[in-house]
Amino acid sequence: QVQLVQSGDEVKKPGASVKVSCKASGYNFMSHYGITWVRQAPGQGLEWMGWINPYTGDTKYAQKLQGRVTMTTDTSTTTASMELRSLRSDDTAVYYCARASIQLWLGDDYYYYMDVWAKGTTVTVSS
Amino acid sequence: EIVLAQSPGTLSLSPGERATLSCRASQSVNNNYLAWYQQKPGQAPRLLIYGASRRATGIPDRFSGSGSETDFTLTISRLETEDFAVYYCQQYGRSPLTFGGGTKVEIK
Numbered sequence: 001q002v003q004l005v006q007s008g009d010e011v012k013k014p015g016a017s018v019k020v021s022c023k024a025s026g027y028n029f030m031s032h033y034g035i036t037w038v039r040q041a042p043g044q045g046l047e048w049m050g051w052i053n054p055y056t057g058d059t060k061y062a063q064k065l066q067g068r069v070t071m072t073t074d075t076s077t078t079t080a081s082m083e084l085r086s087l088r089s090d091d092t093a094v095y096y097c098a099r100a101s102i103q104l105w106l107g108d109d110y111y112y113y114m115d116v117w118a119k120g121t122t123v124t125v126s127s
Numbered sequence: 128e129i130v131l132a133q134s135p136g137t138l139s140l141s142p143g144e145r146a147t148l149s150c151r152a153s154q155s156v157n158n159n160y161l162a163w164y165q166q167k168p169g170q171a172p173r174l175l176i177y178g179a180s181r182r183a184t185g186i187p188d189r190f191s192g193s194g195s196e197t198d199f200t201l202t203i204s205r206l207e208t209e210d211f212a213v214y215y216c217q218q219y220g221r222s223p224l225t226f227g228g229g230t231k232v233e234i235k
Contacts, residue, residue: 036224039170045216046164046172048224062223096171103160103178103219113162113219115183117171 002026004097004118007082011124012087022092022097029073030055034100035080036114037071039093050123051100051112052080058108087125092122129154129218131227137235144201148230150216153197157220163192163201165194166213166229167212206232 007021023037027060036051050061061069065084073080080097097116099112130153140146150161153226159179164172174183176192179199202212211234216227 007205046217046226047229048217048226060222098171101177104158105212109222111158112162113160113217114164114172114173115174115176115177118174120171 002099002116004099004116006095006097006118006121009122009124011126013090014127016087016125016126017083017085018033018113018123019081020095020097020123022080022082022118024078024080024093024099027099027109030075032102034110034112035071035073036098036100036112038096038098038114038125039084040120041090043091044093049095051110053110054078054080056111057068060110084123087123089125092125094122096120128223129156129221129225131216131218133216133226133227133230135230136228137231137233139233140233142208144206146201146210146232148203148214148216148232150194150199150200150201150227152197152199152218154221156199156205156218158200159195160218160220161192161194161199161223162217162219163190164214164215164217165210165212172215181190185224185229208234 005023037049052071099116100112101115102112161179163176166172180192
């Protein structure tokens with residue numbers, strides 16, 4: 001069955017970096033699907049962080065995270081990763097990876113919804 | 128960016144009742160690219176509806192989505208105990224993808 005499994009919880013100090021991985025299985029990692037990252041601060045709603053197309057390597061990031069976030073994939077291991085740098089206390093959240101099911105693709109623009117989610121990784125930023 | 132306003136913030140209902148959740152967009156959502164997700168405490172979100180009205184795989188038919196352009200609705204025809212959760216709408220018709228603030232459906 002389709003499954004996404006994330007790496008374990010992390011505790012980081014302000015200014016540090018964190019890298020969360022997401023291992024995909026049960027589907028063709030490089031066909032018709034991307035990987036998107038969404039985070040949820042404690043008691044808050046969902047925030048889209050960005051996405052990556054494993055086939056092309058194309059990425060798109062939320063403007064507020066530009067310059068601090070990098071998303072990558074390793075197609076040989078069907079693993080996606082998200083690195084967030086210069087961590088602040090307000091980066092404390094549960095980070096989810098999700099499979100992005102592409103409904104339409106026009107040039108560089110992809111229109112997708114998230115049909116399979118991993119369980120999430122808690123990242124705590126505290127001094 | 129498109130702002131999604133969900134209402135009400137909290138819906139208090141009894142099992143067996145009908146739930147109607149609203150999601151209003153600040154601009155028209157292209158191609159009605161709107162999804163609904165369910166989230167229970169301590170769990171990841173689960174896709175219920177995409178394309179405004181298409182049920183995702185394995186979702187019971189008591190869940191239905193409707194609407195177009197700026198006004199969308201998620202209806203749960205008869206609430207089961209497992210349906211008490213938080214529901215989020217999300218638009219994917221224009222970048223950046225955005226989520227609504229959520230509606231909590233709680234047991235009355």
